[in-house]
Amino acid sequence: MDIKKLRQELGLSQSELASLLGTHTMTVSKWERGKLKPSEHHRRLLGAFSRAADRGARFDGEEAHRDPVRFLSQLLDQAYRVPQVDLGTLSASNRFPGRIVQVFRGDVMTKVVVEIAPDIRIGSVITTDSVDRLGFQVGSPAIAIIKATEVILASG
Helix, strand or coil: CCHHHHHHHHCCCHHHHHHHHCCCHHHHHHHHHCCCCCCHHHHHHHHHHHHHHHCCCCCCHHHHHHCHHHHHHHHHHHHHCCCCCCCCCCCCCEEEEEEEEEEEECCCEEEEEEEEECCEEEEEEEEHHHHHHHCCCCCCEEEEEEECCEEEEEEC
16 A cells, blocks of 8 residues: 555645554654554554545545544545435345446536445446436445446435
């Protein structure tokens, strides 16, 4: 895991990441330079942070500095939350909850990619109007519903 890249993706300084992990800034620096390896506890937290980043988490370091506990809570929520959506009655039984990780917006059609498990993604091309109506953006919860050859998305 590239800790420096992860830290930068999340918009954090070394001291902000150290504060969130309950360690010293120099420790984070040594991790980034490969001089020291994170403990099992820190690897698990960094893994959760990486999962949140993969799901589109981007935070202002200022927010982490103001209220680190709230920031950590939001980050872990982004990493592990599964959307709870009542879809009513559908004949489609293949429903995969996840988070939107990519949106390739076009004038008429947009490709939306939903991560349903770590490194497992499902893509669907839907109208751009539907993307707007459902409020889809990177990080939004969504459910990929597979019916025959179609992938249908529901807002989360």
